[in-house]
Amino acid sequence: MRQLLVAVFLLSACTSNPEKKLATPSTTEIVYAEVDPTISGIISGTVMFNGKTPPRKKVDMDEDPQCAKLHKQAVYNDSIAANGKGNLANVFVYVKHGLEGKNFRLPADAVTMVQKGCWFEPRIQGIQTGQKFQVINSDPVTHNVHPRPKINREWNQSQESGAVPLIRRFSKPEVMVRVKCNIHGWMKAWVGVVENPYYAVTTADGNFELKNLPPGKYTIEAWQEELGVQEQEVVVPPSGKQTLQFTFKGE
Amino acid sequence: MTPTKQFLCFGIATALLFSCGRSNQPLGTVLRIEAPLGLPAATAPTDNPPTVETVALGRKLFYDKKLSADGTVACASCHSPEAGFADPRRVSAGIGGKLGTRNSPTVLNAAYSPVQFFDGRAKTLEEQAGGPIANPVEMNLPHEACVTKLNADAEYTKLFQAAFGPGVITMTKLERAIASFERTLLSGNSAFDRYFFGGDLTAMSPAAIRGLELFNNTKKGNCAVCHRIGAQNAPFTDGKFHNIGVGFDSDGELTDLGRYAQTKDERDKGAFKTPTLRNIAQTAPYMHDGRQKTLKDVVDFYVGGGTSNPQLDAEIKELKLTGQERADLVAFMESLTGEAPPNSGPPTAGLQTSGLQK
Known part of the structure; x- marks a missing residue:
């Protein structure tokens, strides 16, 4: 009898052990990269479009007359947003390599995408892995937020007029995650998910700026929704300022 | 129970006196x-x-x-x-x-x-x-x-x-x-009923007729898979429970577990009874939590494919419907308004039974 009791005791001790191990989370604390502002540098630059600007495509909102009614003027789908001087807007520029192994604190603020006028605003934006991604429906119609990632988890959420904002996160880096609305075929957006805070979207003048970079050697990638990607290597010395120019060729 | 039987019951035994009076069985006509x-x-x-x-x-x-x-x-x-x-x-x-x-x-x-x-x-x-x-x-x-x-x-x-x-x-x-x-609150004889069961081909508008086809078409609306239309009659429900992807909070968690609360079956999480679509144009707003305001919103919701979740019904997927087709489905649902049942409103001046159908 005593033997049996001991055996039972041992058995239970045995089985409980691995559980204990599982229940104890890793105690390794995340060490965040601290950037010394006295020696940090800047990469800025311009993205150009070299070619004939394709004719603007008018958006057909026939799928939903309620959406069409929200616009007094024609809406255009500017997938290549170049101005007369060839400056290219809406290009996502970010640090692709050079910061591996560094952890960056997450901004407390969410990155927000709004559905307004049956249009995603903004069309192109960046976010850090794990940062809050907020989606708002400001329209009087039912929308549907459907990211189509290849690396992150795919999800699809209906969001009716007046619904509470959605809060999601992308857990893995992925440039870019395409977002669509299943209800309104013309609605498109892209979210660049990166593990660092060094990303930008070119302005109407095609400009970008990556500030407060620790000195180092970096690969900078520029992504354009139709024209693909380009990358350049650059060394940022302490307190250095580097200027880059990317040129995308059209037809 | 007839009065005679009642009398008999009354007379048989004192012990039964109260049980007789306590009968919950309806009498009358x-x-x-x-x-x-x-x-x-x-x-x-x-x-x-x-x-x-x-x-x-x-x-x-x-x-x-x-x-x-x-x-x-x-x-x-x-x-x-x-x-x-x-x-x-x-x-x-x-x-x-x-x-x-x-x-x-x-x-x-x-x-x-x-x-x-x-x-x-x-x-x-x-x-x-x-x-x-x-x-x-x-x-x-x-x-x-x-x-x-x-x-x-x-x-x-x-x-x-x-x-x-x-x-x-x-x-x-x-x-x-x-x-x-x-049980007297039955409403039928809608434009759809007169067209589909009554043979009146003019009862439904062309848009509603196109909508009916889309409603039944498994490659288009696929609505009838749950909102059933039979050969003899059309309940517009399968009487079953489905998770169609409605009712999530900001974080994508279900706010109402629905059928699961009754069955504790994981598959029933977020599943709700298929409502009939009869008189649907009169009963806005829609969905179990009333989140969709109009029938157009409901059609758009289904076009979107609901909200992804582990229990999402296999029949819920993104639909490819043109704007015209979406409008036709709404027109069809508007043809499902039946006649108001007689003697269904608030009773006036006490109780009148004379007007009731017999």
Whole structure:
């Protein structure tokens, strides 16, 4: 009898052990990269479009007359947003390599995408892995937020007029995650998910700026929704300022 | 029970005297309920055949605010005849403005539903009727207090005795009377019924006819997979529970577990009973939580493919429908408005049974 009791005791001790191990989370604390502002540098630059600007495509909102009614003027789908001087807007520029192994604190603020006028605003934006991604429906119609990632988890959420904002996160880096609305075929957006805070979207003048970079050697990638990607290597010395120019060729 | 039998019962044994008086079985003139065009034959449980008396009593009860704790809420407050016997508010308000979590479904044609409530927690109309009376966020009148209140009312005492024979008022009798009234709330003979079952090819608009085809087409709307249309009649429901991807909070978590609360079956999380689409144009807003305001919103919701979640029904997927096709589906649903059942509104000047169909 005593033997049996001991055996039972041992058995239970045995089985409980691995559980204990599982229940104890890793105690390794995340060490965040601290950037010394006295020696940090800047990469800025311009993205150009070299070619004939394709004719603007008018958006057909026939799928939903309620959406069409929200616009007094024609809406255009500017997938290549170049101005007369060839400056290219809406290009996502970010640090692709050079910061591996560094952890960056997450901004407390969410990155927000709004559905307004049956249009995603903004069309192109960046976010850090794990940062809050907020989606708002400001329209009087039912929308549907459907990211189509290849690396992150795919999800699809209906969001009716007046619904509470959605809060999601992308857990893995992925440039870019395409977002669509299943209800309104013309609605498109892209979210660049990166593990660092060094990303930008070119302005109407095609400009970008990556500030407060620790000195180092970096690969900078520029992504354009139709024209693909380009990358350049650059060394940022302490307190250095580097200027880059990317040129995308059209037809 | 006929008066003769009652007399016999009365005379047989003193021990049976009270049980005889306590019978919950309806007496009186059995009412034949004719199903309108498009609906299956009306049925009723053998222990509660609708009678002229129980139906009239049930109608009075249905509209009577006395059935709530503070006399402010009747069944009809959330199942209003002006709103297709449903509630135009997103979720219904009980006494003191307390809000529930679901949109009131229509009582019209509820008689055909194999179970009641969005989560199916009541098997019969009788079982359903007592629920909201005692629910703290609805009428908040515990059953004991409810029968005490009614037993103190001379008029109700008289009406219950006329409907069920001598004896005190019980919840069983009350629930049976309300259920019997609800069994008369059948609405059919809609434009769709006249077109589809009545052979009147002019009854539906061309848009609605196109909508019907899309509704049935498994590669288009695929609506009829759950909102069934039969060869003889069309209930527009399969009476089953489905997770169609409605009811998530900001983080994508279900705010209402639906059928799961009853079955504890993981697959039932977020599943709700398929509502009938009959009279749907009258019963906005839509979905179990009333989140969709218009029929267009509902069609758009289905085009979007709902909200992804582990229990999402396999039939819910993104639909490819043009703007015209979406509008046609709305036109079709607008053709499902049936005729208002007779004698279904609030009873006027006490109780009139003479106008009832026999």
